[in-house]
Amino acid sequence: MENTVATNRKAYHDYHIQETYEAGMSLLGTEVKSLREGRANLKDSYAIIKDGELFLFNCHISPYSHGNIQNHDPLRTRKLLLHKKEISKLWGKISQQGLTLIPLKIYFKGGKAKVAIGLAKGKKQYEKRESIKEREAKREIERHMKR
Numbered sequence: 001m002e003n004t005v006a007t008n009r010k011a012y013h014d015y016h017i018q019e020t021y022e023a024g025m026s027l028l029g030t031e032v033k034s035l036r037e038g039r040a041n042l043k044d045s046y047a048i049i050k051d052g053e054l055f056l057f058n059c060h061i062s063p064y065s066h067g068n069i070q071n072h073d074p075l076r077t078r079k080l081l082l083h084k085k086e087i088s089k090l091w092g093k094i095s096q097q098g099l100t101l102i103p104l105k106i107y108f109k110g111g112k113a114k115v116a117i118g119l120a121k122g123k124k125q126y127e128k129r130e131s132i133k134e135r136e137a138k139r140e141i142e143r144h145m146k147r
Contacts, residue, residue, distance in 0.1 A: 015120035
């Protein structure tokens, strides 16, 4: 069973998502409790491979409401857990094709916090406008079909 905590809704608007990967998150205790409360934001966050390890930047997890002096920094860099083969595969694709790693959503799966990471290529401004037009056209068709 999957319990979604936060989604990055801008990701599908700003990027073409080519592949998705599921990565574990290395978290502190108060971060897990805060995630269970649903207090996370993926806006403007991204992932980088550094020294053969995957890290998540700018992911805001609010301090735990019942925490004390041991609360965490909301914007700290968090390590993502993937197999070495997957990380090297991602590194090859990112370095050659000019792709980026974007977190798509944070969720709990089997009691563990996971992040869906998307291998993405940025959209141009005209592509964003086209996708909005397509979405609106689909809505219009559905409205007419209901009548």
